[in-house]
Amino acid sequence: MNAEPVITIEGVSKRFKRFRRRRDRFLELIRHRQLHTDFIALEPLSLTVRKGTILGIIGENGSGKSTLLKLMSGILLPDSGSICRFGKVTGLLELGTGFNMELSGRKNIYFNGTYLGMSRQQLAEREDAIITFAELEDCIDAPLKSYSSGMVMRLAFAIAIHADPDCFLIDEALSVGDVRFQQKCFARIRAFRQAGGSIVFVSHDMNAVKLLCDQAMLLHKGELRYLGSPDEAVNLYNEAIAPADSKGHTISGYGNGAVSFTAVETLDSIGNPVTVLTSGQSMDIRFRYTCRAPTNDVTFGITIRDRFGQDVFGSNGALLGVVADIREEGWGCFHFPAMNIAPGLYTVNLAAHTGTTHLENCFHWWDKATAFEVVQDPDYYFGGHTRLDVTLELGKGHHGEL
Amino acid sequence: MPELVALFPLALRICGQDLQSRFAGSFLGSVWLFIWPLVQMFIYIVIFGKMMGARMPEAGQSYGLYVASGLLAWSCFAQTLQRTARAFVDRRNIIGKVEVDLRVFPLAICLGELLPFLAGLVLLIFVGLCMGWQPSSLLLWVLFTLYCQQLLAMGLGLLLACCAAFARDVVEAVGIGLQMAFWFTPVVYVPSILPDWVRWAVQVNPMTHVTAVFQQCFVFAGNASLVGIGYIAIVAHLAVWAGLYVLHRLQKDIRDVL
Structure with a gap:
């Protein structure tokens, strides 16, 4: 260091x-x-x-x-x-400084390069590499105004990445072109870093x-x-x-209030409160409730939603076979031995009702009771929404059962 | 000043890009640079010279040349000043995005405006030769005056550009100010026709002495007034110093508001 x-x-x-x-x-x-x-x-x-x-x-x-x-x-x-x-410190803050829409892409490489501190000679040397990286070989001599916005961004990024600085400053997620081009950009940034370059970046992506x-x-x-x-x-x-209510002070939601939640927290395997966990780790979601009147056949339910509000998982006591007659305050805990879901932000909804849904008799429905974030397990990358158990077997010859 | 010189290469590149941007998408391109002075020269020499020359006893037959030479200096000065005044406002999208020395833009403008000036100068010399004008060593003084004049324009322009960053009104006001200054400079008239009460104001105006050098060179073939040239040189250097000083002091706020 x-x-x-x-x-x-x-x-x-x-x-x-x-x-x-x-x-x-x-x-x-x-x-x-x-x-x-x-x-x-x-x-x-x-x-x-x-x-x-x-x-x-x-x-x-x-x-x-x-x-x-x-x-x-x-x-x-x-x-x-x-x-x-x-x-040299180059910002990838605002790409394409000094671009002139009337001029050709090639001319604009020189315009933009000037402001990125590249000499004419450096630009001449790197011109071909920039054009190849931006994948604009076919239209580099056409005026910039005929480019799609994605093409302009690609060109701008290609120039910036060839500025060859000692440190890059990056603001927010780079949204340049399609996914394939983005991956190419990230690969390039990784190579830059391996070659000893430094990066400072601002991000909301934890x-x-x-x-x-x-x-x-x-x-x-x-x-x-x-x-x-x-x-x-x-x-x-x-x-x-975290919003104030998820810290257990104010609790919102709806329901008739016969049974209601008073607190919720997310805990790791050894019982410490966490808000971030690695995909595949265990997690407990623990809650407390009070009861205003004796109530029979109470079911506690949980829903985990991703940042788009899509249900990722949902279950409840009736489905799990845990239903209780409640006379006084108490607690409950949903225990997840392995949180096998993709990295991202998730919210937790809690519900207290009878039967398998809350539609009949809803005591308390608590939307966004708490939130947690799942991050990538550095030892195991996977794509998609869930971390399914999978193994891979390979063989030689024609003995397969296809 | 040495720092300014160090900015020259970058300023020249920006200046070249300015020209390319300006004529992007046009067929004639940089030929337009020469069309403007050509048309102006024609108007002043042929129309003014022939029609109004008789009323100007001092300038006599060469009234057209008199106007053209004064105007050559003036229009270069006015253009430079006007463009420098909006240098920061126009480039705010660049200043706010990448690290760049603010002084490079006025410098690029001063250098850039030399090109149309030189085009005009060549034309004027050509026309002058046709009308029997003899080149003299005064041409060297013209070049020195040109240097001072651009320095003056840059200095004043810098001051105005700093103000314009905070209040865009300055950009508009510069146009009006230049119109008024034009009539306090003997370009279309000769100083001797002025009543005494405005003569001192005209004498204080450094541009009066600038145009005088041009007019001496191309029309009267007399001697340059060393006092006048000295006065221009001092005022010009003071203006640049003041401009750079104010920019240095306000640079932080200018970057904040742009």
Whole structure:
């Protein structure tokens, strides 16, 4: 971890002046009275990006992630502190700077390349590689306005990736072209990193942060909350974004209230509260309930939904053969020995009712009672929604049963 | 200043790209650069020279040349100033996306405007030769004046560009200001016809001395006023210094608001 630094930031802070009216800026000059309010985008922070490392920046919207990236790239200047860049830093923040739609793709390589700090000679050398990477051999001499938006993005990305910097700054997910081209981009970025390049990237994709980063920082309202291991940063982030009600203070939902939930939590195999788990790990979803009147044949149900609101799994006591007559408050626990679902964000709904559905007698239906995130198991990659048990057998010759 | 010189290669590239962008999609391309001065020259020399020359005793028969030479300097200055004033506003999509030295854009504009100027200068020399004008060492002073004039335009332009970043109104106001300044510069008239109360204002205007050098060179074949040239040089360098200083002070805020 003690490689040479690429970017060092010391005590850098940034605030923007906010004027209520445009003319206040000038009145302030004349009257010597403060008419603006400061919006603090970044509290003083220090960090070092070292050679060959990937730093992830996470945080809610407006936490100062992009401002920090702009400061690193030199687009904005800090109010205090200093930023030293050793070597070339290229932003993949906004692609295609200086593109002119009237001119050919080839000309635009030179236009954009100028602003990415490439010399004419470098551009001439890399021109063919850029065109090949962008897969635009057929139409590189046609004006840019005749390109589809995907083609323009491909060209822009191809130029940027050939800028050959010491550090890339990447903002949000790169959505360039179709899936195949995206994978090509990621492969290229991986190769860049293996060759000793550094990357700073801002992302909302916790999965990517955990998988790719050596280090992660959590920003909250312009303040550095955490800088260190990606796992810890992601956990802190999830804690910060969790809505108040999932922490068990306020509980919403509907139902007649004869039996109602009072709390819910997600626990790992040894009973510690978790919000992030690796695909295939075990998880307990534990809840507490109270009861207003003695109720018979109560069923507790659970539904796990993905981020699109699709049911991934659902079951309940009636289906599992656990039905109870309830007289007083108590608790329950859904135990999942292996959470065999794909990486992603999931929400949990809880229900208390009679019978196999809540349609007849619904005591309490608690939507989005809690949420958790599943991340990729680094030892086992799979595609799709579920992690099915599978083995592969191979043989020689024609002995198969096909 | 040494920093400015270091920006030259980049400025030249941007300036070349500006030209390519400007004529992208046109058939004649950069030929348009020469068509404009040609038409202007024709209007001033043929129409003004023939029709109004008689009323200008000092300029006499060469009134057309008088106007053309003054206008050559003025239009280059005015174009540079006007474009520099909007340099940051027009390039905000670039300034907000990549790291780039803000000074490179005014520099690129100053260099870029030299091209139409040179086209006009060649034409003017050609027309002058046809009308019996003798080239003299004053041409060297013209080149020096040109340098000062562009420096002045860049300095003032920088100041205005900094203001324009905060209030776009400046861009509009520059056009009006230039119109007024034009009439305080002896381009279409000779200074001697002025009443005393405006003469001092015209004398203070550095562009008066710039056009004077051009007019001396192409029309009167007299001597350049060293005082005038000295005055231009000082004002121009002061303007650039002021422009760069203000930019340096406001750079952070300019980047924030763009």
